[in-house]
Amino acid sequence: GDSVTQMEGPVTLSEEAFLTINCTYTATGYPSLFWYVQYPGEGLQLLLKATKADDKGSNKGFEATYRKETTSFHLEKGSVQVSDSAVYFCALSSGTGRRALTFGSGTRLQVQP
């Protein structure tokens, strides 16, 4: 079945540092890939998405590229801020109808001033 594997956290960075959160997936066919962010006490928010190979999703300085050859969708940001502290989830949807999201276990990011 489908699965998503993320690097374990927490990831602790200083403000303005470069961020990479690794995500790899296993899925049938050609899934759509997503990054969601969950701030403390809030629900999940879609951060970015990519629907086909070599697509790059981007939003709020975050980027991720759909790499079919390595089945990866790593999240990057050039300069993190304290306000980026949250839990980040990689997810995919695949199969007929693409109805359900399959999530990774999440990576907690802590940015220190």
Next chain:
Amino acid sequence: DAGVTQSPTHLIKTRGQHVTLRCSPISGHKSVSWYQQVLGQGPQFIFQYYEKEERGRGNFPDRFSARQFPNYSSELNVNALLLGDSALYLCASSLASGGVGNEQFFGPGTRLTVL
């Protein structure tokens, strides 16, 4: 416009009881999905409903059931609660049932604690 709303925010039940969680989707959205998020893990898919019909079901026991109403709001019911049902229950709404890049918008969740 209001986002996805869920009620109640928090709930405490004892083993063996049943619980009903409620969700109102974003106006214009016809699909509602339910997810269970156990502490420290990613959300797990439970159900999806579209136009009042079940369109998908995750690997959960029959104690879990759901329905969607004509106004597209939804209820998730869990019977014979177990300690392991303690989790954050998330509702997500979307315009359609599926499709490439189908974006789901999540509510704040209902925190269920089973004692």
